[in-house]
Amino acid sequence: MRPNSAASGHHWDGSPRTPHIRRPLQVAATSPSRLLRTGHCSRCRMCGNRIDLYQRTDQRPIALHPTELPVAHIPAPCRWHLSCGIAHPHSDGSAWCRIPHAVLCPHRTAPAQLSSHIEELRRQLAVRSRRLVDTGAFTPPPPPVSTCERSTEKGNPALPVVQLLLGRYLADRPLEEIRCVAQTRKRRRCSQRLLTSRTAAGRWRLLPASPQRGQLALPGMLMAVYDLSRLPYPEQLRWRTQRCPVHATAPGAADLALAGWQVFDPLRHAEHIHTRLPHAAASCQREA
Structure with a gap:
């Protein structure tokens, strides 16, 4: 018998082939943010937990906790919301909001007067960070060096x-x-x-x-x-x-x-x- 090498629309068992159609992503020309959704996700360099990066209204980046939280458990200065890919430093009137990762990061000093809900989230992130370190999935950053030591081989400033x-x-x-x-x-x-x-x-x-x-x-x-x-x-x-x-x-x-x-x-x-x-x-x- 000669194998049939011709391409067909079915697998060897007769099931139909479903070709995977790659869907291109496009950004509208009028969008205030040209960052794709895949570029938002990252991990904190201090604790290794997941963060979402967004631009603020002053074009500076901010790291937000990836999960929405109830407004009733979050103090007003810590409430953020997203609109057209831009982070705004207040709530949008809904029952949910976002919170900066700096408030929850276990590597940072806890702000004063935190609610019990935020303190519980900080403990959960601390446990998750410890698990990442124990399994080798995350390596804590080295201690910071002085500005004089942070220079390139050509003598240029590290952060010009x-x-x-x-x-x-x-x-x-x-x-x-x-x-x-x-x-x-x-x-x-x-x-x-x-x-x-x-x-x-x-x-x-x-x-x-x-x-x-x-x-x-x-x-x-x-x-x-x-x-x-x-x-x-x-x-x-x-x-x-x-x-x-x-x-x-x-x-x-x-x-x-x-x-x-x-x-x-x-x-x-x-x-x-x-x-x-x-x-x-x-x-x-x-x-x-």
């Missing part, structure tokens, strides 16, 4: 301050390690870096540590800032949205991660203020 679009932002990693947040055709996060040899680079400069709108002023000092303000507007927008040159011109591509920028505050981020230029930039200026 970048000036673009008439504002200053604090990055969440060195400049050479900032990745594109867009989704590729293979449904994976793009591996391209923002700073490459084919793209226009900024310049390290010593600029006054002047506050932005709504921030308190500091005594006059100069700080090292990676200045991108001289680049064209589309290039600055590419850095702000954290996209590589290919995905910067692809508005239909969604994001698989939140952009790692924080609005720089001289008081809150005082440990990241450097009064000297990085070694690589300083040596280049001396040679010039």
Whole structure:
């Protein structure tokens, strides 16, 4: 007998084949958040428990507990709700709300005057975190190091301050390690870096540590800032949205991660203020 290698619509036992149709995900152009649902889920670096990441109204990320909780058991300052993918710091009038993970994280100090329901949730997360450690599924982070030790091999700050679009932002990693947040055709996060040899680079400069709108002023000092303000507007927008040159011109591509920028505050981020230029930039200026 010759095996029949021709493709058919049935299995060997006669059952019909049901082909798996891949359903593409699309983001509406008018959506305030371009982050896909798969990019929201993550795990806390401190305790290993699951968290959901969302953007706030001020475009800063916030980690929320993945489960909705009854409003009656949550204090008013801890209530959050979601609308169009954006987290808002109050309840929406329903009987349920979300709560920041920082309130429940067992690795953090418990806030004062917690309800019995929240304290029980903290104990449950502490037990779950201990189980993850015992089974080897989670490794606690090492103790924090000083700002002087957190520097790259090139002498650049580990968390640089970048000036673009008439504002200053604090990055969440060195400049050479900032990745594109867009989704590729293979449904994976793009591996391209923002700073490459084919793209226009900024310049390290010593600029006054002047506050932005709504921030308190500091005594006059100069700080090292990676200045991108001289680049064209589309290039600055590419850095702000954290996209590589290919995905910067692809508005239909969604994001698989939140952009790692924080609005720089001289008081809150005082440990990241450097009064000297990085070694690589300083040596280049001396040679010039």
